[in-house]
Amino acid sequence: MSSGEIPGFSTYYQADQPAALPSWRWNLPVTGVAQIQGGPLAPQISGVVWFFDVPGGSCVYVDVNGLPLYQPASDGKPPVGPHGFHIHESGNCEPGDVGKPFPATGGHWNPTNQPHGNHPGDFPVLFSNNGRARMCFFTDKFKPANIMICSPLSRHLK
Secondary structure, X not given: OOOOOOOOOXXXXXXXXXXXXXXXXXXXXXXXXXXXXXXXXXXXXXXXEEEEEEOOEEXXXXXXXXXXXXXXXXXXXXXXXXXXXEEEOOOOOOOOOOOOOOOOOOOXXXXXOOOOOOOOOEEEEEOOEOOEEEEEEEEOOOOXXXXXXXXXXXXXXX
């Protein structure tokens, strides 16, 4: 494994991919990269997440395309969006079916046994802007090198 990889995350340095490293990254070295791929409910979703090791934690940058557009709740149906975004505990990202799209991913990554919403694997929600979401955030809950398990990133329809 090279120094630019996090166990469980695919290396993403292919020139033919749609997303490019963010220009604002201040020459930070990329510590880890994860590719996002849609499942049975939204196969059109694709994207990438970059992890940067910074003092005191991690800078996480996500660029996702193909997100469903926001739809307010109506006729007893829940709204579509914003979209939850998490690291899960299992390395198995095998898609399931529409009723249970990723049954093998396990719960949110939570090595410190924190309450929901404060798991180290709980990230801020994504807001779709014409199907695309970009976000950068800092977290002191982990360093990229601390993600020692095969951890799939998930984006949930909510």
